Amino acid sequence: MSKDVSDLLSEGIAELGLIVSATQLNQLMLYKDILLRWNKVYSLTAITNPRELIVQHLLDGLSIVKHIPSNAHLLDVGSGMGVPGIILAIMLPEFKITVLDSNSKKSAFLKQVKIELNLTNLSVVCKRVESYMPDELFTIITSRAFADLTLFVQLTKHLLTGDGLYMAMKAERGLSEMKEINGFACRQIELNVPYLDAKRFLIEMKRA
Numbered sequence: 146m147s148k149d150v151s152d153l154l155s156e157g158i159a160e161l162g163l164i165v166s167a168t169q170l171n172q173l174m175l176y177k178d179i180l181l182r183w184n185k186v187y188s189l190t191a192i193t194n195p196r197e198l199i200v201q202h203l204l205d206g207l208s209i210v211k212h213i214p215s216n217a218h219l220l221d222v223g224s225g226m227g228v229p230g231i232i233l234a235i236m237l238p239e240f241k242i243t244v245l246d247s248n249s250k251k252s253a254f255l256k257q258v259k260i261e262l263n264l265t266n267l268s269v270v271c272k273r274v275e276s277y278m279p280d281e282l283f284t285i286i287t288s289r290a291f292a293d294l295t296l297f298v299q300l301t302k303h304l305l306t307g308d309g310l311y312m313a314m315k316a317e318r319g320l321s322e323m324k325e326i327n328g329f330a331c332r333q334i335e336l337n338v339p340y341l342d343a344k345r346f347l348i349e350m351k352r353a
Contacts, residue, residue, distance in 0.1 A: 157204040157339035189226040200340045206232035208336040220283040223291035234267040243268040282306045289314035294322040311350035
């Protein structure tokens with residue numbers, strides 16, 4: 146069974162046009178294993194089938210990797226189980242990645258993943274986003290299923306550099322939220338998540 150799941154992940158990664166090392170592939174599979182293990186106690190996701198988890202979480206998170214600009218200092222807001230933050234930390238080891246969640250159990254999970262995967266480029270913060278005051282602002286702020294775009298910007302605007310970029314992972318309904326955004330230039334990118342029979346988008350927003 147695990148071989149089939151590993152093949153599914155490898156084939157999906159190839160379909161996304163990504164190149165991974167053996168270490169990165171092992172880290173992704175270990176992340177899946179830790180998530181399934183912790184999920185039995187903490188209910189981090191409603192998805193318990195390993196194959197569905199690979200598609201709806203790992204490949205979904207991997208689908209934005211190629212769209213991340215170089216030299217990013219990235220914050221993943223409301224990271225929850227770590228998508229996309231953990232996946233980006235695995236795939237982009239040269240980038241500084243911070244995952245933020247106000248839920249202590251989810252933050253404990255994220256810290257455990259950081260330890261077990263030896264993600265030295267990852268920082269885990271357990272705080273409400275509106276009260277988070279980092280030493281350094283972020284060039285990219287991302288999220289998945291965190292809030293509508295207007296609230297997302299409202300809660301995080303103190304954390305983004307002047308020329309920084311929002312990158313929000315959204316389902317199709319997120320496209321209508323773009324119409325409510327003022328003061329930002331918005332761009333939608335359709336994501337092709339392998340084996341997922343649903344539309345996914347990345348909404349990029351930059352101060353106009």
